[in-house]
Amino acid sequence: MMQLPVLDETAVQIIATIVKFLVVLVGVLHIPPVMIWVERRVPALMQRRRGPNRVGFFKWRLWGLLQTLADAVKLIFKEESVPGSAYKGFFHLAPLIGLLPTLLFVSAIPFGPAIEIGGWKIPLSVIELDIGLLFILAVTGVGVYGVTLAGWASNGKFSLLGSLRASAQMISYEIPLGLSLIPLVLIYGSLNLQQLILAQSSVWKWGIFLSPISFLIFLICMFAETNRAPFDLSEGESELVAGFHTEYGSAKFALFFLGEYVAMFALSCLCSVLFFGGWQIPFVAHEQLVSLTGSVNIAALCGVMALLLKAAFFMWLYVWVRWTLPRFRYDQLMKIGWKFLLPLGLANVCVTALVLAALA
Amino acid sequence: MVEVWFFYFFAAIAVVASLGVILLRNPVAAAMLLVVTLCALAAEYVLLGAEFSAAIQVLVYAGAIVILFTFVIMMLNLGQEEVGQLAGFSKWALLLFMLGGAGVILIQRLSMGALPPGVPGGAASDNTYEVGMALFTKYLWPFELASLLILLALIASVVIARKPTFPSRDA
Numbered sequence: 003m004m005q006l007p008v009l010d011e012t013a014v015q016i017i018a019t020i021v022k023f024l025v026v027l028v029g030v031l032h033i034p035p036v037m038i039w040v041e042r043r044v045p046a047l048m049q050r051r052r053g054p055n056r057v058g059f060f061k062w063r064l065w066g067l068l069q070t071l072a073d074a075v076k077l078i079f080k081e082e083s084v085p086g087s088a089y090k091g092f093f094h095l096a097p098l099i100g101l102l103p104t105l106l107f108v109s110a111i112p113f114g115p116a117i118e119i120g121g122w123k124i125p126l127s128v129i130e131l132d133i134g135l136l137f138i139l140a141v142t143g144v145g146v147y148g149v150t151l152a153g154w155a156s157n158g159k160f161s162l163l164g165s166l167r168a169s170a171q172m173i174s175y176e177i178p179l180g181l182s183l184i185p186l187v188l189i190y191g192s193l194n195l196q197q198l199i200l201a202q203s204s205v206w207k208w209g210i211f212l213s214p215i216s217f218l219i220f221l222i223c224m225f226a227e228t229n230r231a232p233f234d235l236s237e238g239e240s241e242l243v244a245g246f247h248t249e250y251g252s253a254k255f256a257l258f259f260l261g262e263y264v265a266m267f268a269l270s271c272l273c274s275v276l277f278f279g280g281w282q283i284p285f286v287a288h289e290q291l292v293s294l295t296g297s298v299n300i301a302a303l304c305g306v307m308a309l310l311l312k313a314a315f316f317m318w319l320y321v322w323v324r325w326t327l328p329r330f331r332y333d334q335l336m337k338i339g340w341k342f343l344l345p346l347g348l349a350n351v352c353v354t355a356l357v358l359a360a361l362a
Numbered sequence: 363m364v365e366v367w368f369f370y371f372f373a374a375i376a377v378v379a380s381l382g383v384i385l386l387r388n389p390v391a392a393a394m395l396l397v398v399t400l401c402a403l404a405a406e407y408v409l410l411g412a413e414f415s416a417a418i419q420v421l422v423y424a425g426a427i428v429i430l431f432t433f434v435i436m437m438l439n440l441g442q443e444e445v446g447q448l449a450g451f452s453k454w455a456l457l458l459f460m461l462g463g464a465g466v467i468l469i470q471r472l473s474m475g476a477l478p479p480g481v482p483g484g485a486a487s488d489n490t491y492e493v494g495m496a497l498f499t500k501y502l503w504p505f506e507l508a509s510l511l512i513l514l515a516l517i518a519s520v521v522i523a524r525k526p527t528f529p530s531r532d533a
Contacts, residue, residue: 091391131413133413133414133489140425143424143425143426144401144424146425146429147397147429147432150432151394165436169433170433173426173430176426193490
């Protein structure tokens with residue numbers, strides 16, 4: 003019989019990281035099809051239409067759920083066209099450059115408390131970082147390049163204008179986004195996302211109650227950072243055809259959508275982590291859950307479900323807002339970012355610091 | 363030992379990418395390689411146990427400053443031809459300059475003798491704390507003065523960027 007090699011801590015963590023990475027990657031790939039389905043059926047409900055409801059197996063129509071599968075197959079097998087005047091290398095690289103930071107973002111999210119397998123403690127985030135929050139800010143900062151390069155490399159009017167709009171918007175809203183996180187770091191005293199979750203031990207210590215203005219700013223920036231309505235000026239159909247991805251087709255177009263939905267999911271998770279107690283189930287302490295279910299792993303799984311449910315609410319909010327609010331004008335967008343959110347964020351930081359100093 | 367190989371790996375990336383930054387004619391490609399260089403340097407910081415500096419490096423340089431470079435390049439829409447004309451000096455002068463610089467560093471390094479053994483960085487969780495403590499106690503005045511300097515630069519750039527104001531006709 004073959005002797006199993008003895009595993010040490012490093013080897014276990016490396017294997018665990020690879021497995022976690024694959025799970026997250028495959029999981030994340032399933033978000034866009036489901037979200038696109040939601041984004042067709044929900045507005046149909048809101049506007050008393052039917053939405054796609056035909057594609058299915060024989061007589062089972064599954065509420066049109068297979069429509070997105072058909073769309074994905076179509077996108078992958080479509081012929082790809084590259085504009086003759088495009089900068090070829092960057093044109094092909096841009097969708098990947100756009101996707102990579104969002105995947106890194108998702109891998110920094112702690113999806114639950116640590117699980118135990120064979121005596122090894124395995125944290126439920128792909129990369130566990132003590133500077134998790136800074137890492138996420140850095141990664142979102144780099145996320146602008148995909149959009150910028152796509153527009154520039156397509157070498158067309160609509161693409162360039164769309165990408166200029168998108169990158170100006172993302173740079174502008176990154177600043178209030180960062181400012182909205184500082185009060186939370188001040189209150190909870192950590193940059194580690196897992197520590198931030200543990201600090202929100204009861205519902206009344208959640209970020210939304212301790213720092214509601216931060217939540218407001220974060221929520222607005224969440225929409226702006228992902229270029230979603232009402233901030234979707236970068237692709238304003240009526241003026242720019244489709245903005246930065248006008249010239250893209252087939253699988254590369256699909257990659258941009260993947261990037262957008264993954265970014266939405268990542269920000270939804272981050273919002274739940276920072277303001278809604280992350281994987282903690284309201285009014286049920288984690289220790290209680292462990293003793294109730296009798297297993298650390300089952301309790302951790304419940305935590306993961308709680309986080310995903312909270313994130314799902316924000317994904318729903320994205321769709322809800324998109325089909326409710328009209329698009330901003332560009333000067334309004336810039337005014338909100340620089341003249342409203344930035345001063346509000348600065349004031350919020352100062353007031354929080356003063357209150358904390360007074361309480362200390 | 364693994365760390366040493368990672369160090370050489372990222373160092374090689376940084377050197378090759380930064381050569382690309384100064385040698386390539388295409389301005390956007392040069393800017394992108396600058397991002398690669400900065401990220402490789404950030405990876406080196408992580409290997410040295412300075413995670414905070416690494417995150418700030420990517421956040422500020424790669425995420426903000428180079429984006430503004432690319433923005434300007436795109437706004438002016440510099441093609442490859444225009445930049446070719448800008449680079450007026452010969453590659454040999456550049457090579458000589460680089461070799462000279464490398465020589466100076468080498469001579470300085472050799473004249474120093476053996477370096478003292480490196481001080482191991484603090485535990486990763488203390489990283490942010492240590493930086494904060496250093497900035498707000500020992501280096502408080504330099505820190506505050508530097509921020510004042512940056513504020514001045516900010517105001518100056520706003521003044522320069524504003525349209526020149528002419529005395530209005532009513533006055």
